[in-house]
Amino acid sequence: MTIEFRNVHFAYEPTVPVLSDISFDLGTGNFLLILGQNGAGKSTLLKLLNGILKPTGGSILVAGCDTAMNSTASLARHICITFQNPADQLFASTVRREIEFAPRNLKRPNAAKLVEEALSLCELEAAAPQHPYDLPLAQRKVLTVASAVASGSPFLAFDEPSAGLSQLERRLLDKMITSLRANGRGLLVVSHDLELFLPYASSVLLLRQGMLTFLGKPEQLLKEKMILEGAGLRLPTLMRLKKDLGMGLL
Amino acid sequence: MRLDLSSKLALVLLIWVCAFTLDWFINVPLLVVSVVARYLVPAFRPQSRRGNSAFNKFLLYSVAILALLATLNAILMPGGDVLFALAGLKFHHEGLMFGIKTAARLLLLSVSILVFFVSTPLPDFIRFLQQKGLPSQLVLVLLLTLHFLDQLPGRINRVFVAQEARGAPVRAGLFSRTKSLVSILSPLVLSSIVESIDRGTALEVRGFLARPESSPVQIQVKTKLNALTLVLLLLSLGIFLLFLLRWLLAS
Amino acid sequence: MAARILVERFSFRYGPDLPRALADVSLDVPPGSCCAILGPTGAGKTTLLHALVGILGRHHPDSVHSGAMRIGKRAFTPLPRDVMFPEVGLVLQDPYVQLSGVRDTVVDEVLFTLENLGIATEDAQTRVEMILRELGIDQLASRPPTTLSGGETQRLALATMLIAEPQALLLDEPTSALDTAATGRLQQIVKSLHGRATVVITDTHVEFSLPLADQIVVLHQGKVLFAGTPRDFILRMDRFEDVLPVHGWWEVLNRFAQSSADQSQAADLLGKALAEP
Numbered sequence: 001m002t003i004e005f006r007n008v009h010f011a012y013e014p015t016v017p018v019l020s021d022i023s024f025d026l027g028t029g030n031f032l033l034i035l036g037q038n039g040a041g042k043s044t045l046l047k048l049l050n051g052i053l054k055p056t057g058g059s060i061l062v063a064g065c066d067t068a069m070n071s072t073a074s075l076a077r078h079i080c081i082t083f084q085n086p087a088d089q090l091f092a093s094t095v096r097r098e099i100e101f102a103p104r105n106l107k108r109p110n111a112a113k114l115v116e117e118a119l120s121l122c123e124l125e126a127a128a129p130q131h132p133y134d135l136p137l138a139q140r141k142v143l144t145v146a147s148a149v150a151s152g153s154p155f156l157a158f159d160e161p162s163a164g165l166s167q168l169e170r171r172l173l174d175k176m177i178t179s180l181r182a183n184g185r186g187l188l189v190v191s192h193d194l195e196l197f198l199p200y201a202s203s204v205l206l207l208r209q210g211m212l213t214f215l216g217k218p219e220q221l222l223k224e225k226m227i228l229e230g231a232g233l234r235l236p237t238l239m240r241l242k243k244d245l246g247m248g249l250l
Numbered sequence: 251m252r253l254d255l256s257s258k259l260a261l262v263l264l265i266w267v268c269a270f271t272l273d274w275f276i277n278v279p280l281l282v283v284s285v286v287a288r289y290l291v292p293a294f295r296p297q298s299r300r301g302n303s304a305f306n307k308f309l310l311y312s313v314a315i316l317a318l319l320a321t322l323n324a325i326l327m328p329g330g331d332v333l334f335a336l337a338g339l340k341f342h343h344e345g346l347m348f349g350i351k352t353a354a355r356l357l358l359l360s361v362s363i364l365v366f367f368v369s370t371p372l373p374d375f376i377r378f379l380q381q382k383g384l385p386s387q388l389v390l391v392l393l394l395t396l397h398f399l400d401q402l403p404g405r406i407n408r409v410f411v412a413q414e415a416r417g418a419p420v421r422a423g424l425f426s427r428t429k430s431l432v433s434i435l436s437p438l439v440l441s442s443i444v445e446s447i448d449r450g451t452a453l454e455v456r457g458f459l460a461r462p463e464s465s466p467v468q469i470q471v472k473t474k475l476n477a478l479t480l481v482l483l484l485l486s487l488g489i490f491l492l493f494l495l496r497w498l499l500a501s
Numbered sequence: 502m503a504a505r506i507l508v509e510r511f512s513f514r515y516g517p518d519l520p521r522a523l524a525d526v527s528l529d530v531p532p533g534s535c536c537a538i539l540g541p542t543g544a545g546k547t548t549l550l551h552a553l554v555g556i557l558g559r560h561h562p563d564s565v566h567s568g569a570m571r572i573g574k575r576a577f578t579p580l581p582r583d584v585m586f587p588e589v590g591l592v593l594q595d596p597y598v599q600l601s602g603v604r605d606t607v608v609d610e611v612l613f614t615l616e617n618l619g620i621a622t623e624d625a626q627t628r629v630e631m632i633l634r635e636l637g638i639d640q641l642a643s644r645p646p647t648t649l650s651g652g653e654t655q656r657l658a659l660a661t662m663l664i665a666e667p668q669a670l671l672l673d674e675p676t677s678a679l680d681t682a683a684t685g686r687l688q689q690i691v692k693s694l695h696g697r698a699t700v701v702i703t704d705t706h707v708e709f710s711l712p713l714a715d716q717i718v719v720l721h722q723g724k725v726l727f728a729g730t731p732r733d734f735i736l737r738m739d740r741f742e743d744v745l746p747v748h749g750w751w752e753v754l755n756r757f758a759q760s761s762a763d764q765s766q767a768a769d770l771l772g773k774a775l776a777e778p
Contacts, residue, residue, distance in 0.1 A: 091436030105417030166541030
């Protein structure tokens with residue numbers, strides 16, 4: 001299964017393009033890291049993936065479904081997205097019920113199994129009977145990820161999943177990504193956290209003012225410093241130091 | 251003509267007094283005048299496109315509410331002549347009049363408040379309240395409430411998007427939407443409460459609650475109880491007293 | 502003038518039956534210096550900042566606390582009951598929440614702080630323009646605050662505090678909403694505050710605050726695990742692998758150590774490398 005972006009354009013108003021001529025493919029089992037300064041169009045790209053926004057030009061196919069012709073709720077069968085703020089989605093009285101929400105909506109026949117797997121992968125078994133708001137903020141973020149994982153959708157997309165996480169949760173996210181990829185899920189992550197995600201990415205997409213300035217392997221990106229700087233980004237200090245010292249970054 | 255906030259508030263008070271004390275044959279024309287004034291009088295024009303759109307949507311819903319109230323009361327409240335019958339249902343004169351009066355009153359109350367808030371920028375309103383010496387705690391509560399209302403459409407949209415992305419049928423038929431209601435309302439309320447607490451803390455640490463009663467900063471907007479405000483307040487008082495007198499004499 | 506911050510064996514519970522959010526925390530931050538409090542989410546960093554700014558006691562009247570606190574000449578045993586502004590300024594984690602929502606321009610947003618203080622100055626506007634220039638957002642002076650980016654909003658929030666000339670400035674995870682470019686700009690600004698105000702920064706990562714801090718404190722589950730210089734922290738940071746993302750830094754330190762006389766020298770090299778823009 002693949003996600004196919006073909007010459008995608010998007011604008012809220014005709015004279016103000018937000019995304020211009022974006023093309024890429026992503027298959028299941030792969031991980032695409034989406035980078036760019038704030039305002040580059042990353043969140044817009046995510047919203048185009050599941051039909052929240054419809055492209056004004058070009059086409060987007062998710063597992064063969066044209067996003068322009070399908071509702072977000074129906075596209076959720078193929079791609080599940082979580083956004084930055086857990087407060088915009090948490091509503092259930094227990095962690096378990098929160099995680100059950102997506103597979104129930106999507107009428108997955110193996111919903112119970114999906115929920116248990118998500119609880120186990122995200123190490124939330126002990127917290128399952130608790131109210132989501134009784135969890136610390138970092139764990140609530142992990143809960144939103146778990147909720148997407150339980151959807152059973154072949155593609156998952158996350159908007160800044162590591163923001164606000166502390167060391168314990170970052171390690172967990174590490175583990176989760178490896179496991180999800182190994183299980184054949186396709187992942188798209190929008191993040192500034194190069195240190196955490198670059199080693200796992202099979203490809204990197206760099207946006208600048210709505211335009212695609214780089215699409216390729218992480219190793220290629222690291223060789224070409226100007227590409228990152230051109231997009232208004234820098235390597236984190238740790239990665240820069242490691243590079244200067246000739247240490248492996250990936 | 252720039253109407254100062256004291257006069258605007260006095261006008262709202264006058265409309266509210268009329269709505270509760272006067273008969274429908276005055277309230278209905280008053281309602282029409284209020285709606286027309288919002289379009290014609292610069293002081294009552296919305297400050298933003300969003301305010302304009304909100305008011306127009308409200309008007310559309312009002313017509314529906316008026317029709318619904320009138321119809322239900324005409325059917326359910328027997329009394330007076332039967333105006334007509336439709337599909338076995340009888341529409342009574344008394345019920346219809348009661349429905350129209352009630353709807354007119356409700357709409358007059360809500361139109362006056364809505365016109366006030368869409369035509370008054372929040373910063374001006376808060377500044378006005380502070381200069382009138384309202385306690386800072388009360389101003390803070392009002393500010394947070396108004397801010398919450400202002401942010402509500404954006405917040406609703408974000409919650410819709412987040413739940414729809416997990417397959418919730420929030421834009422499907424009525425039954426499906428009703429089922430999804432808890433998953434919309436709950437994060438809406440909880441996230442609003444959390445943000446209000448944080449915003450209140452942020453204002454507190456900027457010394458908002460310790461603000462001195464009169465702040466002689468050069469950009470202070472001057473308001474005072476002017477002649478128009480006095481006239482409006484006296485009118486409100488007069489109408490209310492007349493109503494009281496009428497009621498006492500009738501009993 | 503910058504104030505000394507002294508916290509002595511401060512403990513805090515949000516309620517009598519609740520676990521300790523802070524346990525025997527002690528801190529001594531000399532005037533004009535910068536202290537970075539590092540720790541995971543839930544360590545108690547924000548609780549400590551709220552205690553210092555004076556809102557903890559107000560918001561939690563049923564709380565239980567012990568210990569002492571002193572900021573400049575004001576001593577509290579154990580907690581301030583009123584907001585300490587303008588002596589102490591707090592910049593919150595979420596920059597958008599800091600905006601008052603009742604001012605139409607960036608300049609007015611900063612002036613709002615002076616209005617709250619009842620400061621009648623004819624040169625208020627000039628002072629505001631100076632602060633905005635210093636923070637690199639003077640070109641945004643007449644823009645509505647809600648149209649600013651995350652980094653610009655964070656700098657505006659900082660301006661609303663700096664205009665009051667606080668003796669102590671507290672920054673709660675100031676980079677959590679920022680990209681790398683905005684983080685770099687903020688770092689330069691905080692560096693320039695050295696000497697003007699006593700700065701306390703809380704952070705979950707080391708990268709932003711390590712080059713700025715004169716002292717590092719590691720907080721975990723309400724307890725201080727470490728308090729010392731950045732150099733000492735670098736030499737011991739492998740001990741904090743479970744609470745802070747320091748693994749990569751430890752690897753780099755060991756690489757520096759391969760070409761240095763000893764670990765101390767390696768720590769100096771790492772410190773210098775971190776401080777480079």
